[in-house]
Amino acid sequence: MSTLEKQKSNQSLHGVDPYEVKKGEEYMGKPMRDHFTKVLNAWKQDLMEGVDKTVDHMKEEAANFADPADRASQEEEFALELRSRDRERKLIKKIDKTLQLIQDEEYGWCESCGIEIGLRRLEARPTADLCFDCKEIAEKKEKTVGKG
Template sequence: MSTQAKQQLSPGLSGFTPYVETKGEEYMSEPMRKHFTKILLNWKQELMHEVDRTVDHMKDEAANFPDPADRASQEEEFNLELRARDRERKLIKKIDKTLQLIEDEEYGWCDSCGIEIGIRRLEARPTADLCIDCKTLAEIKEKQVGK
């Protein structure tokens, strides 16, 4: 898996420090919400940087190759980059939605069963909206329907 693909799967933030709960701290307290807001904003910033990098790359590399094979190769490369940026655009929308949930103090609970998603799961996937049990069940159902 490429480094770029790995960045899309998780925030991959440099200097990321797991949250350390204090004894008796309430789930999704203000410090926890700030922790996840910081993670999400940094992740969004990294994605936006990639968008800018792609635009610059496509401007710099755009050429009108006389050879049809060279032109096709370049078009395919650009097509792959644009598809990756489209996935990132959708992820940015999901990050924005998640930031709004934090602001509304509705972040961190499973959309399906209503239990706590858990700090470690949210650090692994900050945009998660299902607890691990509900996500596992959803994936099993998806595989069964897909067959």
């Protein structure tokens, strides 16, 4: 294992260390589901704190500038922040959906073909609902439809 691979494998996701598979352990058994529940809840908490910071920042920074250029600049900054928070709000919904899948013991399986999504992919993107191959096909279809 290279130094870079060791560094990547030791990195935590939202403060939760990567899952270490035990020999003979079944895929998406209770320990694995518990791990991803921790990861997703920590990620959701990080996002929620960001929302609170945005609201506080906007309250503190809100000013009535006499100069139209200053006012426009501030409005653009706020618009960018709000767009970012909107994406995070959608991500929180996806995290909640994923937490429900874990609770229903349906997490970790490709919604398209039904095979295991895989631990590495889920560590990289805990809300993934497609295996690598199905995701690749979906992205190709999306590009094709987008060009038409």
